[in-house]
Amino acid sequence: MGEKTTTGKADRPKRPIEILRDRLGGVSKELQASVKEQGRIRKLLRGALAGGPRTVPELGAECDRWRFSRHGQPGRPAHAG
Amino acid sequence: MPEIRKRYDALVIGGGITGMQAALDLGEQGYDVLLVEKYASIGGIMVGLNKVFPTLDCSSCICTPRMAESSHHSHIQVQTWAEVLKVDPEGDGFVATIEKKPRYVDEDMCIGCSKCELECPVDVPHEFDQGLGARRAIYIPHGNAIPQKAVLDAEHCIFCGKCEKVCPTECIVFDQVAEQVETRVGAVIIATGLDITPMARKPEYGGGRLLNVMNPLAMERVQSSNGPYGRVLRPSDGKIPRKIAYVQCAGSRDRSIGVPYCSRVCCMYSLKQALLLRHYIHGVEVTLYHMDIRAFGKGYEQFYQRTMKEGVRVIKGKVATIKEVDNNDLVVRVEMLDEGGRVEERRHDLVVLAQGLVPAWHAHGVVACDEASDGFMATPEGKINPSFTTLSGVFVAGVAAGPKDIPDAIVEAGEAAMAAAGRLQRTGWHKVPAVAAAAN
Numbered sequence: 001m002g003e004k005t006t007t008g009k010a011d012r013p014k015r016p017i018e019i020l021r022d023r024l025g026g027v028s029k030e031l032q033a034s035v036k037e038q039g040r041i042r043k044l045l046r047g048a049l050a051g052g053p054r055t056v057p058e059l060g061a062e063c064d065r066w067r068f069s070r071h072g073q074p075g076r077p078a079h080a081g
Numbered sequence: 082m083p084e085i086r087k088r089y090d091a092l093v094i095g096g097g098i099t100g101m102q103a104a105l106d107l108g109e110q111g112y113d114v115l116l117v118e119k120y121a122s123i124g125g126i127m128v129g130l131n132k133v134f135p136t137l138d139c140s141s142c143i144c145t146p147r148m149a150e151s152s153h154h155s156h157i158q159v160q161t162w163a164e165v166l167k168v169d170p171e172g173d174g175f176v177a178t179i180e181k182k183p184r185y186v187d188e189d190m191c192i193g194c195s196k197c198e199l200e201c202p203v204d205v206p207h208e209f210d211q212g213l214g215a216r217r218a219i220y221i222p223h224g225n226a227i228p229q230k231a232v233l234d235a236e237h238c239i240f241c242g243k244c245e246k247v248c249p250t251e252c253i254v255f256d257q258v259a260e261q262v263e264t265r266v267g268a269v270i271i272a273t274g275l276d277i278t279p280m281a282r283k284p285e286y287g288g289g290r291l292l293n294v295m296n297p298l299a300m301e302r303v304q305s306s307n308g309p310y311g312r313v314l315r316p317s318d319g320k321i322p323r324k325i326a327y328v329q330c331a332g333s334r335d336r337s338i339g340v341p342y343c344s345r346v347c348c349m350y351s352l353k354q355a356l357l358l359r360h361y362i363h364g365v366e367v368t369l370y371h372m373d374i375r376a377f378g379k380g381y382e383q384f385y386q387r388t389m390k391e392g393v394r395v396i397k398g399k400v401a402t403i404k405e406v407d408n409n410d411l412v413v414r415v416e417m418l419d420e421g422g423r424v425e426e427r428r429h430d431l432v433v434l435a436q437g438l439v440p441a442w443h444a445h446g447v448v449a450c451d452e453a454s455d456g457f458m459a460t461p462e463g464k465i466n467p468s469f470t471t472l473s474g475v476f477v478a479g480v481a482a483g484p485k486d487i488p489d490a491i492v493e494a495g496e497a498a499m500a501a502a503g504r505l506q507r508t509g510w511h512k513v514p515a516v517a518a519a520a521n
Contacts, residue, residue: 016255020185021240031203035239038204056310056319 097125099479100272106498108156122226135384173508183257185233190252193229197244214309267510268501273442278332317409322430329371333437344437468497
């Protein structure tokens with residue numbers, strides 16, 4: 001019986017995307033939270049549109065917040081100069 | 082994309098309308114030009130505008146042919162997503178150090194199919210839409226962008242690898258790094274353009290704090306048919322605004338914020354936007370609060386008169402504060418200058434601040450040219466040689482030299498190109514193509 005060689009994740013060479021992620025310090029908690037929030041808003045919008053077409057103000061009211069105003073930092077409009 | 086060569090006749094810094102025009106004017110005369118743009122597409126501010134005053138022509142319809150011409154010209158090499166780090170005099174010319182930022186996309190292989198951006202799960206505020214719309218972490222800058230190549234915003238990437246998997250040409254290159262390149266040029270034209278006065282400098286106007294106080298570039302995008310909403314809506318709730326105010330001199334002629342000069346274009350762009358709002362929204366009430374209207378250019382006064390005839394209210398009044406009330410509506414406190422200084426409070430759905438122009442780029446640390454006290458490039462021979470800077474061989478055009486409108490910027494671009502061409506002939510830098518090819 002030959003010796004069993006390990007082929008774990010740590011042994012394989014890193015892919016370029018992993019090298020870049022490490023070089024840039026990984027994904028920040030703020031970005032992770034922002035992506036999660038975007039997913040939540042998308043789900044809300046899809047749900048609101050499931051019953052048929054809606055105007056933007058109707059969507060804004062149904063989805064609690066209007067999506068496009070949410071791209072800025074919290075409490076700050078996205079279109080700040 | 083071709084590599085940056087070792088030698089050009091001229092370097093143009095900035096790929097907006099001024100830089101493109103200067104490059105074209107030189108290229109048409111047979112001079113080899115390197116046009117460096119810091120963003121991922123050429124076109125600058127103008128390609129994002131809705132219409133131009135006083136003719137109300139479509140802005141991108143004027144700008145995009147210039148963009149295409151610049152990028153396809155046999156004597157012009159366009160280098161986007163790059164910055165000029167240093168320009169040092171050497172002999173009759175200059176040594177320019179340029180940093181090519183990593184796109185993480187092989188420009189030669191990218192076919193602009195957008196599959197990567199459709200697959201990317203991250204939404205990021207879109208700079209082109211002034212943050213009102215969204216782009217993805219990997220994106221093509223906008224529909225009219227040149228080049229139509231994707232760029233990865235690594236700062237907002239979650240490294241999921243979906244773009245890499247879906248790319249049909251396998252052009253995503255995660256191991257790209259910034260690269261510094263040196264090239265020699267005979268003349269330099271600075272055409273770095275403008276930023277608008279930061280809203281934070283006028284906290285009493287609520288800019289950057291109140292959802293329905295917009296900057297003028299955001300209003301340009303909102304009015305554009307390819308804008309973030311496709312029609313005019315207010316940012317807080319997506320409703321159609323019915324009472325809109327413009328606050329003039331919101332970032333100009335104001336020593337308290339360090340901008341004592343008149344920005345020259347705010348009156349006209351506000352009148353243009355106000356008139357277009359009257360066209361776009363039936364029955365909308367648009368009011369301009371101003372200190373005085375400066376409509377100085379060809380056809381501008383007639384445009385001002387037309388705006389008033391078409392129902393825009395122009396009131397001589399100085400706005401003191403803007404406050405938010407219920408429903409994100411805004412109350413403007415204004416001193417009515419034509420009514421003995423009576424103070425009045427008026428309610429509006431949406432307020433646009435007519436912010437002024439400040440330079441987008443500073444020469445300090447890059448090229449040894451002086452700046453004037455207002456921060457724009459100094460032009461010591463402004464009356465007779467308006468494109469001359471304090472360093473021989475370095476010329477300036479457009480808003481980099483001071484606030485001005487598009488026609489004036491284009492005229493200056495031509496002047497700077499002629500001055501640069503004169504220098505290239507005098508110094509003997511410009512060589513016949515065979516000699517230039519050997520030098521490269």
